[in-house]
Amino acid sequence: MGSxxxxxxxxxxxxxxxxCLDKTTYFDVTDYEIEIEYSGTLDKxxxxxxxxxGVQFRESSVGKLSRFLRKFEESNKK
Numbered sequence: 001m002g003s004x005x006x007x008x009x010x011x012x013x014x015x016x017x018x019x020c021l022d023k024t025t026y027f028d029v030t031d032y033e034i035e036i037e038y039s040g041t042l043d044k045x046x047x048x049x050x051x052x053x054g055v056q057f058r059e060s061s062v063g064k065l066s067r068f069l070r071k072f073e074e075s076n077k078k
Contacts, residue, residue, distance in 0.1 A: 002027060004068050016040050026068050027075060033064070 004026035011019050017038040024031055034055060036042065047057070062070075 001072055002068070004064065006064065013046055014043060017043060017046065019046075022064075024064055024067075027071050029067075029071055031067065 004024055006022050006024040008023075009021045013019055013036075017036065020035040020037065022033040022035065024033065034050075036046070051057075
């Protein structure tokens with residue numbers, strides 16, 4: 001089908017929250033993603049800080065595999 005390559009940088013916000021920054025390349029696409037993994041309650045200060053940096057939060061998002069498959073299907077329709 002193809003291949004994807006992801007470069008990930010991560011940092012711990014606190015003892016229970018990890019922020020992962022991903023750069024994924026597949027076909028002719030490069031996309032960027034922020035993942036926040038946490039246990040318990042997410043720190044509201046973190047959310048506010050990310051919002052001031054322009055991060056938009058969505059109820060639902062499409063993962064890397066789904067984005068890859070969508071691009072694969074689009075390229076095979078041509």
